[in-house]
Amino acid sequence: MDFELTEFQSDLAAGVRGLCEGRFALDTLRRAEGSDRVVERDGWRQLGGAGVFNLCLGEDTGGLGLGLADAALVFEELGRALVPGPLVASHLAAGLIEGADDGSVVVGLVERPNHGSGATAPRGLAIPVAPVVIEHLADLDVLLAVSDEGVTSIEPSTLDATRMARPMDPLTPLWSVSSLPAGTPVAGTDVSSRWRRDGAVLTAALQIGAAAWTTELAVEYAKQRKQFGRPIGGFQAIKHLCADMVVRTEVARAAVHAAAVTVDQPDVGDALVAAAGAKLLADEAALANGRSCIQVHGGMGFTWEVPAHLAYKRARVLATQFGTDHELAESLAESLAESLAESLVQSLAD
Amino acid sequence: MDLRYTQAEQSFRTGLRTWLADILPSLPSKPAPNDWPGRRTYDTHWQRLLFDAGYAGVDWPVEGGGRGSSPVEQLIFKEELERAHAPYVGVNFVGLLHAGPTVIAEGTPEQRRRYLPPILKGDEVWCQGFSEPDAGSDLASLRTRAVRDGDEYVVTGSKIWTSHAEVADYCELLVRTGTEDSRHRGITWLIMPMDSVGVEVRPLTTIAGSAEFAELFLDGVRIPVSNRVGDENDGWRVTMVTLSFERGTAFVGDLLEAIELLSESVALAHRTGAWSDPGVRRQAGHLKAELDALWALTKRNVSQAARTGVPGIGGTVFKLAYTETRQKLGEFSLSLLGRAGLAAHDSEGLDGLGSLPAEAMVEDWLRGISLTIAAGTSQIQRNIVGERILGLPKEPTRGL
Numbered sequence: 017m018d019f020e021l022t023e024f025q026s027d028l029a030a031g032v033r034g035l036c037e038g039r040f041a042l043d044t045l046r047r048a049e050g051s052d053r054v055v056e057r058d059g060w061r062q063l064g065g066a067g068v069f070n071l072c073l074g075e076d077t078g079g080l081g082l083g084l085a086d087a088a089l090v091f092e093e094l095g096r097a098l099v100p101g102p103l104v105a106s107h108l109a110a111g112l113i114e115g116a117d118d119g120s121v122v123v124g125l126v127e128r129p130n131h132g133s134g135a136t137a138p139r140g141l142a143i144p145v146a147p148v149v150i151e152h153l154a155d156l157d158v159l160l161a162v163s164d165e166g167v168t169s170i171e172p173s174t175l176d177a178t179r180m181a182r183p184m185d186p187l188t189p190l191w192s193v194s195s196l197p198a199g200t201p202v203a204g205t206d207v208s209s210r211w212r213r214d215g216a217v218l219t220a221a222l223q224i225g226a227a228a229w230t231t232e233l234a235v236e237y238a239k240q241r242k243q244f245g246r247p248i249g250g251f252q253a254i255k256h257l258c259a260d261m262v263v264r265t266e267v268a269r270a271a272v273h274a275a276a277v278t279v280d281q282p283d284v285g286d287a288l289v290a291a292a293g294a295k296l297l298a299d300e301a302a303l304a305n306g307r308s309c310i311q312v313h314g315g316m317g318f319t320w321e322v323p324a325h326l327a328y329k330r331a332r333v334l335a336t337q338f339g340t341d342h343e344l345a346e347s348l349a350e351s352l353a354e355s356l357a358e359s360l361v362q363s364l365a366d
Numbered sequence: 367m368d369l370r371y372t373q374a375e376q377s378f379r380t381g382l383r384t385w386l387a388d389i390l391p392s393l394p395s396k397p398a399p400n401d402w403p404g405r406r407t408y409d410t411h412w413q414r415l416l417f418d419a420g421y422a423g424v425d426w427p428v429e430g431g432g433r434g435s436s437p438v439e440q441l442i443f444k445e446e447l448e449r450a451h452a453p454y455v456g457v458n459f460v461g462l463l464h465a466g467p468t469v470i471a472e473g474t475p476e477q478r479r480r481y482l483p484p485i486l487k488g489d490e491v492w493c494q495g496f497s498e499p500d501a502g503s504d505l506a507s508l509r510t511r512a513v514r515d516g517d518e519y520v521v522t523g524s525k526i527w528t529s530h531a532e533v534a535d536y537c538e539l540l541v542r543t544g545t546e547d548s549r550h551r552g553i554t555w556l557i558m559p560m561d562s563v564g565v566e567v568r569p570l571t572t573i574a575g576s577a578e579f580a581e582l583f584l585d586g587v588r589i590p591v592s593n594r595v596g597d598e599n600d601g602w603r604v605t606m607v608t609l610s611f612e613r614g615t616a617f618v619g620d621l622l623e624a625i626e627l628l629s630e631s632v633a634l635a636h637r638t639g640a641w642s643d644p645g646v647r648r649q650a651g652h653l654k655a656e657l658d659a660l661w662a663l664t665k666r667n668v669s670q671a672a673r674t675g676v677p678g679i680g681g682t683v684f685k686l687a688y689t690e691t692r693q694k695l696g697e698f699s700l701s702l703l704g705r706a707g708l709a710a711h712d713s714e715g716l717d718g719l720g721s722l723p724a725e726a727m728v729e730d731w732l733r734g735i736s737l738t739i740a741a742g743t744s745q746i747q748r749n750i751v752g753e754r755i756l757g758l759p760k761e762p763t764r765g766l
Contacts, residue, residue, distance in 0.1 A: 017371050017438050019662070019669040025367065085367050235756045250759035252745070255752035259686070262751050266683045267659045274662035277367050284369040293655035346644070348651030352632045353641070359629070 019273070021089070029089045035066050036097035042323055045100060049186035052179065055101040055122055055155035064119020068094065068103065069110040077111055083280035084214055088221040088272055095225025098326055100187035102152050104218045104337070105160065108211045112203055113158050113169075124156040124172070125215070127337075128163035128196055151333070153177055153191040161196055162208045168199030185329040216291040216338040217279060220272045220298035223334055224265060226327045227301040230309035231261040233324060237313055248312075257308050264301040271297050289351045296344040302331035369665065371438070378435075379442045385419055386450040393453070400577055406491060406533040409456030413488030422486040423462065425615070430470035431482050437614060437671040441664070444618035454619065457530045461485035461492035465538040467608045468555070472596045481536070481557070493534035495525035495558065495582055496605070503746050505540075506550040506602065510584060512541035514591070519543075519556060521564075521587045527740075531567045531580035534560050539589075544599050555601035557593040564588075574732040614667030614681060617688055621664060624692055625657050627730060630723060631699040637719055640702055649698055656691040660684065679755050686747050689737035696731035703727060 021029070039059055048054040063069065071087045073079020087107065094103055105125035106116050115121030126148060150159065156172045177191035235258050238249030248254045275290035306328025310317035317324050335341070371379070393412070397404030416422045424443045426432020435443065446452075455462060466485045469477055484490035501508040510523025521541055528537070537558040544552015558565070564587040569577040596604035632650055635641040667680035700707040703724055710728040712721045738744040752758040 017375060017665065017669065018368050018672065019665040020673055021367060235758065238758060247759050249752070250761070252749065252761065255758050256745070256748040258756055258758060259748035259751035262755060263683050263686045266680070267656070267663055267687045270663035270666050271655070271659035273367055274369065274658075274665070277369050281368070281370055290658065293658045296652065296655045297659055342648060345648035345651035345655070348654045349647035352628070352650055352654055353636070356629065356632050356636065
């Protein structure tokens with residue numbers, strides 16, 4: 017057992033960080049704020065070239081043959097850089113939708129609602145209510161809808177979609193539709209279940225990246241901002257806010273890495289349970305750290321100029337994907353109830 | 367990142383599990399919580415059994431007489447003991463985890479020969495005399511004075527939070543040998559026999575009603591200079607050497623115990639019908655996420671220790687998160703008990719509900735309150751994270 021990153025994994029993460037700092041610097045990304053389209057095609061292909069989408073595909077199908085643990089490290093870096101676009105969707109679709117793997121095709125994903133039934137999906141995951149909100153529609157070549165029945169493909173241009181005014185995250189444009197066409201079936205329930213699980217892990221990875229970044233932003237500011245003749249980071253009131261940001265990030269990071277490794281090494285635990293726990297804590301870490309980062313910046317934190325709000329708002333968007341807090345907590349409760357039932361059966365058998 | 371155990375690690379686990387299954391039924395029944403002589407006998411007997419089986423000092427280096435196991439084996443050791451409900455380290459805590467490792471690292475060959483084997487065999491019990499009534503979080507301001515008189519130190523002062531003082535043979539004692547304001551530059555580490563003339567032990571009763579620890583009053587206690595570990599005035603460094611000794615495994619037993627408490631709470635919620643409340647279920651689900659994450663963080667810290675020899679900052683992060691989760695869990699279980707949780711007494715529930723586990727849950731809730739205070743308050747831990755990890759400016763050490 018060695019739960020530290022291998023040298024290869026550290027190098028992989030460092031490589032993606034380098035790419036993000038060079039190609040996806042925040043100042044550059046911010047030029048697209050408020051636009052219909054935020055996915056810049058050359059950049060997307062560069063992400064494809066770096067392996068962001070084909071990382072987990074087998075080498076025989078043109079992928080890198082790596083595991084979800086490696087992908088999680090890559091997505092942590094993308095989350096840290098606030099790279100916009102349907103990153104997780106395109107990663108999941110690689111191998112199924114031609115061109116998703118190398119970044120030449122941009123694929124979006126939406127959870128198909130359970131109309132009117134109010135039914136709970138397996139383990140309570142993913143039950144959106146109408147209207148259906150779709151991210152990045154204008155950028156999409158392919159839109160996939162995931163449901164308990166599997167995955168269908170919907171031609172984006174056929175949707176009667178309304179561009180939503182003032183999307184919370186200025187780099188995640190949104191459209192709403194009141195109904196989703198059935199679309200063409202492209203994959204079965206094995207794929208949709210796997211995507212929900214892996215999607216939760218990779219989205220959680222984006223969240224811990226952002227949680228780590230807002231911590232650094234807050235700490236940097238706390239070191240240089242002076243009040244009462246001292247850097248405000250010297251005051252416990254501020255220092256302890258920052259310390260709590262570290263704690264939230266590190267606890268969630270351990271959970272996210274463990275969930276990803278559990279997907280790769282199924283013998284070590286229940287990957288579905290680990291994924292739900294990781295997503296729950298990573299969402300909370302990203303949201304709470306975003307809030308704390310704004311708080312540490314004081315009034316400046318409430319301005320559009322300081323980028324703290326971008327991370328906070330992105331965290332809000334990601335927290336609605338692949339399971340919300342209540343859904344995830346319910347699914348974990350269900351796993352506790354199942355363990356209890358198993359132990360009762362066991363004790364009766366003894 | 368690999369969460370699979372190697373063949374060697376698995377066979378270590380199997381061997382230990384077999385031994386535990388064999389030996390545990392032979393243990394005498396547990397003494398009452400406040401029966402300290404009884405607890406000493408029970409805990410030291412267990413330590414002797416570990417010693418005879420080659421499991422004493424799993425985490426001690428071989429040159430100190432220990433097993434010299436890897437951090438991963440230490441994790442497995444603690445995990446298996448907890449899962450088998452084996453006795454805790456109990457009164458052997460200070461000897462095995464603080465004093466012994468300090469003597470290994472800083473003691474003379476003579477001191478190692480004299481003091482280490484009895485700790486491993488459970489023959490001698492140690493306690494800790496570090497904190498003082500006026501030196502808690504600010505330990506470096508301690509004032510218990512040691513004055514050199516020939517080949518002895520004459521020690522006067524008082525210590526507090528000394529666990530197991532009533533049944534201990536030796537005390538690892540920090541004393542002031544430098545000037546009054548020398549802080550960490552004027553502290554010396556001494557081995558004090560507890561039967562020395564001038565040592566008075568006054569037990570303190572905790573909010574849980576137990577006599578967990580004591581105050582020590584030292585009045586002209588004469589301690590041989592040969593009982594000094596490390597140089598005079600170098601005691602602060604000597605103390606710090608062992609701080610990184612528990613290589614990420616300090617809370618393994620506690621964490622597994624918490625996981626079990628959550629299961630018991632879920633079972634209780636099913637019996638009372640509270641489980642039909644979504645709020646209750648979500649709280650339970652959230653606690654599960656936190657405990658699972660802390661187990662993952664433990665494995666991360668242990669892995670880091672295995673690579674670098676020290677647990678790094680993960681231990682501080684772990685303690686901050688774990689202690690709060692544990693307190694939340696305590697509140698959760700008490701709220702499930704409702705008014706039956708107002709006494710540490712297993713009441714019969716209404717309508718054939720059966721006995722409610724209030725004694726254990728109330729006890730746990732009370733004990734949980736100490737977690738964010740003991741071994742460095744959460745406020746001090748946050749300072750450590752802020753200053754040592756994040757590089758934020760230090761708190762002033764005196765007068766603003």
